Amino acid sequence: MIIDYFMFLKVFIVGGLICTLAQVLINYTKITSGKILVIFLLLGVFFGAIGLYEPLVKFAGAGATIPISGFGFLLADGARKGAKESLFGALTGGIKSAGIGITAAIVFGFIFALLSKARSKRN
Amino acid sequence: MENSKFINDNFINYVSKVSPRTNEVRTLFRAFWVGGLICCLGQSFRMLFENVFSLSDDVLAAYVSMVMIFLGGLLTAFGVYDRIGKYAGAGSIVPITGFANSVVSPAIEFKTEGYIYGLASKMFVIAGPIIVFGISSSVLVGLIYYFIYNVL
Numbered sequence: 275m276i277i278d279y280f281m282f283l284k285v286f287i288v289g290g291l292i293c294t295l296a297q298v299l300i301n302y303t304k305i306t307s308g309k310i311l312v313i314f315l316l317l318g319v320f321f322g323a324i325g326l327y328e329p330l331v332k333f334a335g336a337g338a339t340i341p342i343s344g345f346g347f348l349l350a351d352g353a354r355k356g357a358k359e360s361l362f363g364a365l366t367g368g369i370k371s372a373g374i375g376i377t378a379a380i381v382f383g384f385i386f387a388l389l390s391k392a393r394s395k396r397n
Numbered sequence: 398m399e400n401s402k403f404i405n406d407n408f409i410n411y412v413s414k415v416s417p418r419t420n421e422v423r424t425l426f427r428a429f430w431v432g433g434l435i436c437c438l439g440q441s442f443r444m445l446f447e448n449v450f451s452l453s454d455d456v457l458a459a460y461v462s463m464v465m466i467f468l469g470g471l472l473t474a475f476g477v478y479d480r481i482g483k484y485a486g487a488g489s490i491v492p493i494t495g496f497a498n499s500v501v502s503p504a505i506e507f508k509t510e511g512y513i514y515g516l517a518s519k520m521f522v523i524a525g526p527i528i529v530f531g532i533s534s535s536v537l538v539g540l541i542y543y544f545i546y547n548v549l
Contacts, residue, residue: 278444281440282437282441285433285436285439285440286434286436286437287433288436289432289437289492290430290432290433290436291429292491293428293487293490293491294425294428294429294487294488296428296487296491297424297427297428297429297487297488298425300486301421301425302421307487308499308522308523308526310487310490310491311490311491311495311499311523311526311527312527312530315527315530316530319531319534319535319538322538323538323541323542335443336437336439336440336442336443336461337433337436337440339458339461339462340435340436340439340440340461340462340492341432341436341491341493342491342492342493342495342496342527343491344493345493345527345531346534348458349531349532349534349538350534350535352535353535353539353542354538354539354542356539357539357540357541357542357543357545357546358542358546361543363539364536364539364540364542365536365539365540367535367539368531369532371455372531372535374459374463375496376528378462378463378466378467378497379466379470379497379500379524380500380520382466382467382471382497383470383497383500383501383504384504384516384520386470386473386501386504386505387474387501387504387505387516388516389474390474390505391505
């Protein structure tokens with residue numbers, strides 16, 4: 275098994291920079307974390323739709339797909355591929371490719387919440 | 398009146414002097430290295446699955462995000478992720494593990510209000526907007542590209 279260490283460096287820097295950009299928004303504007311997630315998701319959808327996010331995914335792998343903008347990219351990319359086939363594909367393509375993430379979050383979330391004791395968020 | 402203005406100004410000065418200053422460069426650094434590290438964890442799963450199961454690129458990305466969501470949920474259930482969040486800020490919010498955290502954390506917190514109106518509905522306090530904007534914008538993108546591919 276060959277490990278590409280240079281790839282990890284690229285992943286670390288790109289993933290880290292995306293998070294730093296979000297932190298800049300949190301520090302210098304009064305945007306809450308929920309809005310940050312929506313903004314980065316929409317940025318991912320936008321850059322995915324115009325075809326600029328895919329080169330970043332090719333370059334940095336998980337550094338581009340693990341941040342929430344990668345989720346947006348998946349949605350836009352799926353919609354774009356679906357649109358090539360049919361109108362139905364255009365409408366369902368996004369959720370088809372992002373479905374696994376939503377399903378995992380809901381099912382695992384449900385199970386973990388069932389299993390853990392109710393407690394308020396630690397502050 | 399003038400006196401109260403004077404007291405107000407003094408008070409504001411006092412508060413800004415006493416309240417803890419968030420060291421902004423430090424929060425940026427923390428977000429950078431924790432966020433980068435979480436992405437590297439995802440990348441190592443990606444390489445592992447690639448070598449062990451030899452999957453295609455799309456399926457690979459799906460499995461990696463599934464594992465990362467699982468881990469994010471698990472760490473939230475153990476109360477660890479909220480502590481990471483206090484340290485790392487956006488470094489823990491923006492990765493997909495933060496999405497899992499935003500689902501599991503309110504679900505646990507509101508479990509006492511019942512399984513339907515508590516757990517199941519509060520799960521989507523933060524994830525709901527993401528799904529609403531995500532799916533709506535993807536439909537918009539799909540329609541635009543359908544128009545470009547088939548009408549033009």
